[in-house]
Amino acid sequence: MDAINNRSILIRGLIVLIGIIFLIKLYSIQVRDSSYKFSAESNTQRVVIQYPSRGLIFDRQGKLLVSNQAVYDIMVVPREIEPFDTIDFAFALGITVDELKWYFDEMHRNLKKNKISSYRPSVFIKQVSSLQYGILQEKLYKFKGFFVQRRTLRMYEYPNAAHIFGYINEVSEKMIKNDSYYVQGDYAGITGIEETYETILRGKKGAKVVLVDVHGREKGAFRNGRYDTAAVVGQNITLTLDIELQQYGEKLMCNKIGSIVAIEPATGEILALVSSPAYNPSLLIGRVRSDNYQKLSEDSLKPLFNRPLQALYPPGSTFKLLNALIGLQEGVISEQFEVSCFMGYHGGGWSVGCHSHKSPLKLAPSIQHSCNAYYTVVFRKILDNPEYSSIKEAFDKWKTYLVDFGLGYKLGVDFSNENRGFVPNSAYYNKVYNNVWNSVTVRSLGIGQGELLLTPLQMANMCAAIGNRGFYYTPHILKDVNNKKEYVPKQYKTKHDTGIDTTYFNPVIEGMELAIWGTDGGTARVAQIKDISICGKTGTAENPHGEDHSIFIAFAPKYNPKIAIAVYVENAGFGSTYAAPIASLLVERYLKGGVNPNRKYLEERMYNANLLNVTPKRD
Amino acid sequence: MRLYNTNIKNFDWIAVVLYSLLLIVGWTNLYAANFDPEIPVFFDTDKEYFKQLVWIGLSVVLIWLISLTDSKFFVEFAYIIFGFSLFLLLFVLFFGKEVNGAKAWLEIGPVRLQPAEITKFAVSLSVARAMSRFGFSFTKRFHVGKLLLIILIPILLIFLQNDTGSALVYFVFVFVFYREGLNPVIMVIGFITAVVTILTLLFSTITIVIILGACLVLFLLANKHANTLIKSVIIALIVFASLYLIKQYFNSSLSYIKIAFFTIASVTVFLIYQGFKLRAKSLFLGVGVLWLALSFSLTADYFFNNILSDYQLTRVQVLFGIKEDPLGAGYNVNQSKIAIGSGGVIGKGFLQGTQTKGNFVPEQSTDFIFCTVGEEWGFIGTSVVVLLFVLLLLRLIVLSERQHSDFSRIYGYSVIFIIFFHFVINIGMTIGLAPVIGIPLPLFSYGGSSLWGFTLLLFTFLKLDTNRAELIR
Structure with a gap:
């Protein structure tokens, strides 16, 4: 037991020893060393957050699209404010004395509401320009309790592509809660790629501990910067976007409502993504942001609405391509299959109208002339296929093909606000028609009308998949980060198969070629481009609220296509009137670098067309 | 025999007075840390000091409940309480709420509890019970294994909750084992292991080789092997110089690590030879320790660089203050030292602190509450607090040593070392003597779970003490 008792004494010794060590250390910092008192007296340290510049954004050609500009937040520590010359201060800030008074009232209100602390710095006036900062800097020492914090704002090199970039705003309470990186007053991407690639673009904040004298002036780094952390600049990203094509698209869509989506079929890279009406991205930065945002959101044309990703339209006749492919794959029709058409298809008590063309037609010419009767028959054959036990089963099989083409679900493009569209299934019709429906009931799906709704992005992707003869890559706009491909998410490198055999694409693509180049008439002869084998299909989406929407999808060249495009122009009537020329001009511009002088008249006509005030169609 | 004693007056009054004094001083400082000079309202239910007052009231109820409990209950239910606390830890791991990166909280309505605080109590009871069984011995593998399980399972679970600080507390049971007769050699080995591990993080392998070499010289x-030492040094120099020349002139790919290795190897051979020649066992021991430490250092190095993920490595490094977290642990400690140092001898006075109120000190009402003491009450205040803790701990040792039953004594020492660990790390951290590990100062820091945890630990022991004359097992 003796040894054990010794240990008890040793333990007591250890406790007393630690106590003594603590007392000695406390004595030394509290009594002997006066430097701590000195530090505290003048309260000399201030943590200045170092905000990193966001990463730059380039287009596929390496052109700089988005950079940064410096602005300055005027910070205040309310407790440290001492009486000063308000006129002088207002002048230095470039505002009136009344405005200055308003800022002070705001500060007092926030203090009362406990939103800010009187001991800690908070923002007094946001985002003062660097020009004004030059004037202020000289006088700042006169105004105790104020100091300046540098921040950066976005700077846009082109007035285009606002929907793609999205905008940046102060982080919300929810974001602060979800991501510990943010504190109140930080900025983050809220929409567009600024949001999607926020963590790549934002970099990393740093902190600098500086010494300040009694006047609040910075006197250099505390302990030679031992406690400083450097800000890390955000990483640069390159987009798959072609800014010149984007610019041209926005110009062609001027004074029209609609969308353009251009994709490189072999990779799924988005070349242009136009939402019209567009707005200048510079409107949504800095102090003018909130005013402009309000104006844009109240605009009746909804410029903030990102149409290519969010707007839903029926695909119209362009959808005949898909029905042809499904019919071939299911074996209910062949290339040689013929349907007679006399101004439409007439069943017992119902009919589907068509325009005049020669009859009967085989598959390729049926696309060339966009024959409604043909596709009513094809669609009915798909649904009434005897291989399936019921129309419901056949219908859901048809739906599976659509889903494999990327319809009905979000494609997974790198924007958070993508719409999934709407592809009905048999259960939907069971509900609508109380279980009593057949292939006649839903016949309008055969020609792309009815309940089916797609986004322009899904249309472009469908067109790319046809151009690829059976596969697609998920459309995306991120090309690389810091010139390295590794950061591109894996889902954009995965090939998606549509489930249609390659050979079935040949007659369909031939039809698309004839629609443009057919000597015996075609629906889109206006889209012809010299030396380029462009293939396309027009469409018209019925619009119950006004003039129909003009649709055109195309890809070029015929083999190994370099571009697939979908154009929607709202209230513009037939596909061939506006959508086809616009698509064709964009393809020509992209593949040839410019537009043939012969077609300048077409370009002019598109620039000048104003479809914003079309009078509603009367029935 | 029924050990039923409901009289609160039987609690050791010295310990109760010390507990109460710490609680009063602690709450006063919590009030000061929370006090907002712009809104001098006392009855603000949102304020931490107000909530803490409620917790203190509830602690009195807890003490009353403990006084009603039969002492034998703690022995009989030790393992059941342990099982229950493990269940809570597991539950929190899956369904808990994350606060400050640690998923260690249980949320019941408006109340947030930290089960890890109860685990300290449960582990103490279980360790005491396991060790007080008849025939317990540190030489029996089964007994040691049982003890290790009781301690390591909670450590693992709490570590998984990402609450590194709370997990480290359980290592203090080594001291309890020491008191109960564990061979001190094991503690020394453990100590060397810990030191070498930290050295590996701090320095490169070369530096550690030099440090170990210096240790060998001292050894x-x-x-009194001065003669051998001189010969060893000469051999080391010759081997090192010749290898160095080979590297320089023949442009060989010899790395410095290899050169150091050959040098040490040749000295080792010489020392073993000397050991046989002089029949000196101590030489073998010296060489053995040298090689063990060296190989452990290399293993630890490999472990840190190749097995731990970057994220885990950073966490360990931040813990030991080697790497600074984004906000800078060094910055925090410095602010804390300024706050304490600025108090001077007599302090700035109650509610007069500027540093703690200016939010310069982080976590001022939880981990860094000692800053408020230092700033407002000066050296006098800090000395009193340190003294109160030392006196409480010494008093608890006196109480432990007078226990008739092993169970009570072992439990008592567990309580002592748990409080001791919190005291050393928390105060040490605020004055820059210990790494920044986020654990509370007992009875001072804001938080109901922690207050309840320590009250439960302490008063259970005081209850056992009321039956010190009987044999409880």
Whole structure:
């Protein structure tokens, strides 16, 4: 037991020893060393957050699209404010004395509401320009309790592509809660790629501990910067976007409502993504942001609405391509299959109208002339296929093909606000028609009308998949980060198969070629481009609220296509009137670098067309 | 025999007075840390000091409940309480709420509890019960295994909750084992292991080789092998110089690590030869420790660089203050030292602190509450607090040593070392003597779970003490 008792004494010794060590250390910092008192007296340290510049954004050609500009937040520590010359201060800030008074009232209100602390710095006036900062800097020492914090704002090199970039705003309470990186007053991407690639673009904040004298002036780094952390600049990203094509698209869509989506079929890279009406991205930065945002959101044309990703339209006749492919794959029709058409298809008590063309037609010419009767028959054959036990089963099989083409679900493009569209299934019709429906009931799906709704992005992707003869890559706009491909998410490198055999694409693509180049008439002869084998299909989406929407999808060249495009122009009537020329001009511009002088008249006509005030169609 | 004693007056009054004094001083400082000079309202239910007052009231109820409990209950239910606390830890791991990166909280309505605080109590009871069984011995593998399980399972679970600070507390049971007769050699080995591990993080392998070499020199001197030492140094120099020349002139790919290795190897051969020649066992021991430490250092190095993920490595490094977290642990400690240092001898006075109120000090009402003491009450205040803790701990040792039953004594020492660990790390951290590990100062820091945890630990022991004359097992 003796040894054990010794240990008890040793333990007591250890406790007393630690106590003594603590007392000695406390004595030394509290009594002997006066430097701590000195530090505290003048309260000399201030943590200045170092905000990193966001990463730059380039287009596929390496052109700089988005950079940064410096602005300055005027910070205040309310407790440290001492009486000063308000006129002088207002002048230095470039505002009136009344405005200055308003800022002070705001500060007092926030203090009362406990939103800010009187001991800690908070923002007094946001985002003062660097020009004004030059004037202020000289006088700042006169105004105790104020100091300046540098921040950066976005700077846009082109007035285009606002929907793609999205905008940046102060982080919300929810974001602060979800991501510990943010504190109140930080900025983050809220929409567009600024949001999607926020963590790549934002970099990393740093902190600098500086010494300040009694006047609040910075006197250099505390302990030679031992406690400083450097800000890390955000990483640069390159987009798959072609800014010149984007610019041209926005110009062609001027004074029209609609969308353009251009994709490189072999990779799924988005070349242009136009939402019209567009707005200048510079409107949504800095102090003018909130005013402009309000104006844009109240605009009746909804410029903030990102149409290519969010707007839903029926695909119209362009959808005949898909029905042809499904019919071939299911074996209910062949290339040689013929349907007679006399101004439409007439069943017992119902009919589907068509325009005049020669009859009967085989598959390729049926696309060339966009024959409604043909596709009513094809669609009915798909649904009434005897291989399936019921129309419901056949219908859901048809739906599976659509889903494999990327319809009905979000494609997974790198924007958070993508719409999934709407592809009905048999259960939907069971509900609508109380279980009593057949292939006649839903016949309008055969020609792309009815309940089916797609986004322009899904249309472009469908067109790319046809151009690829059976596969697609998920459309995306991120090309690389810091010139390295590794950061591109894996889902954009995965090939998606549509489930249609390659050979079935040949007659369909031939039809698309004839629609443009057919000597015996075609629906889109206006889209012809010299030396380029462009293939396309027009469409018209019925619009119950006004003039129909003009649709055109195309890809070029015929083999190994370099571009697939979908154009929607709202209230513009037939596909061939506006959508086809616009698509064709964009393809020509992209593949040839410019537009043939012969077609300048077409370009002019598109620039000048104003479809914003079309009078509603009367029935 | 029924050990039923409901009289609160039987609690050791010295310990109760010390507990109460710490609680009062602690709450006063919590009030000061929370006090907002712009809104001097006392009855603000949102304020931490107000909530803490409620917790203190509830602690009195807890003490009353403990006084009603039969002492034998703690022995009989030790393992059941342990099982229950493990269940809570597991539950929190899956369904808990994350606060400050640690998923260690249980949320029941408006109340947030930290089960890890109860686990300290449960582990103490279980360790005491396991060790007080008849025939317990540190030489029996089964017994040691049982003890290790009781301690390591909670450590693992709490570590998984990402609450590193709370997990470290359980290592203090080594001291309890020491008191109960564990061979001190094991503690020394453990100590060397810990030191070498930290050295590996701090320095490169070369530096550690040099440090170990210096240790060997001191060892040889201490054992009066001056002659051998001189010969060893000469051999080391010759081997090192020749290898160095080979590297320089023949442009060989010899790395410095290899050169150091050959040098040490040749000295080792010489020392073993000397050991046989002089029949000196101490030489073998010296060489053995040298090689063990060296190989452990290399293993630890490999472990840190190749097995731990970057994220885990950073966490360990931040813990030991080697790497600074984004906000800078060094910055925090410095602010804390300024706050304490600025108090001077007599302090700035109650509610007069500027540093703690200016939010310069982080976590001022939880981990850094000691800053408020230092700033407002000066050296006098800090000395009193340190003294109160030392007195409480010493009093608890006196109480532990007078226990008739092993169970009570072992439990008592567990309580002592748990409080001791919190005291050393928390105050040490605020004055820059210990790494920044986020654990509360007992009875001072804001938080109901922690207050309840310590009250439960302490008063259970005081209850056992009321039956010190009987044999409880």
